[in-house]
Amino acid sequence: MMTASVLFEERASMANKKIAIATLNVEKTLNSLTLEMVDLLFKQLLEWQQDDSISCVFLHGAGPKAFCAGGDVQQLYHSALSQPGGPCEYAETFFEHEYRLDYLLHTFAKPIICWGHGIVMGGGLGLMAGCSHRIVTERTRMAMPEITIGLFPDVGGSWFLNRMPGRIGLFLGLTAAHMNAADCIYTGLADRFIENAQKDTVLAELVAIDWQPDALQHKEQITEVLRHFEQQNHDARPADNIAVHYETIQQLTDQNNFYDIVDAITGYQSDDSWMTAAASALAHGSPISACSIYKTLNKTLHMSLAEVFQFELILVTNIVRNSDFVEGVRALLIDKDKSPTWQYDSVRAVPSQVLQKLITPPWPTNPLADL
Helix, strand or coil: CCCCCEEEEEEECCCCCEEEEEEECCHHHCCCECHHHHHHHHHHHHHHHHCCCEEEEEEEECCCCEEECCECHHHHHHHHHHCCCCCCHHHHHHHHHHHHHHHHHHHCCCCEEEEECEEEECHHHHHHHCCCEEEECCCCEEECCHHHHCCCCCCCHHHHHCCCCCCHHHHHHHHCCCECHHHHHHCCCCCEECCHHHHHHHHHHHHCCCCCCCHHHHHHHHHHHHHHHHHHCHHHCCCCCCHHHHHHHHHHHCCCCHHHHHHHHHCCCCCCHHHHHHHHHHHHCCHHHHHHHHHHHHHCCCCCHHHHHHHHHHHHHHHHCCHHHHHHHHHHHHCCCCCCCCCCCCHHHCCHHHHHHHCCCCCCCCCCCCC
């Protein structure tokens, strides 16, 4: 029998309330999102939002390795490959529906607890970012690695990267640098650290809450429970990567122009493995992606959340029609030679008209205009 890609459960709680549980359930692909999964989640969340018996939602991933490794990029690749340079029906529908789901999470009328254990990348981060209570664990590994496949940090990345301390968001977007639990909390992408072995106990404590009458009080009651667990787990929290590199990141990104920023990061030399990996990712990533990331973060700085998703949909639609995306996925995930042949060999070689075309709406009306 086929197993559902997303599992839904309603667990009886106190005061005639229930805890709703959504489980991303494709462990073999590290719970990577498909269009089916996005649509299932969206429909169920809308129902739970309207159901007065549901006090909160608990969102997590099946298996010990990942909450969600992102979108199922291979499906997006085959969609883009089938229509080179033109509309890619599956990919473009996927991104539109995914962004609607992410926006719903950001604006959801009830508390959502996201258990971000293991790998949380790309689209997984998009799910987690919008939740009201975001938990990271000792094995959380978070990143926005889109530059390595010719994309950009989407799913609201333009929103949350711009709200990090200093220019950390720009650095993370350009370098795909990995974050542990402490880094996620420092950058504002997570709220609390709790060891993964505590998950079932946390759920049991949530079920045992004597729920007050309204959703605002529910949020406060959940916060009280999670704070207690975080205090118990304080000593297991990993050491920071980003906080200790803050001044270095600020210096590298404090340049006269974008090209000098790229030169400073890629030219940085040290025996620090975290910084070296970050510099290498930018050096080998798509020059179009790097330019798009910088341009996008500047253009979206003062946009509302809805405007950010609308803008990102323009950019991602045009990018999946661009050959760098297909080539990036081919090199990393299909042939796995890790030697992509990008359209341009450096950020300075990317023509300004190419970047302008990427942010030009490809349709008369933005599909997310109703957000």
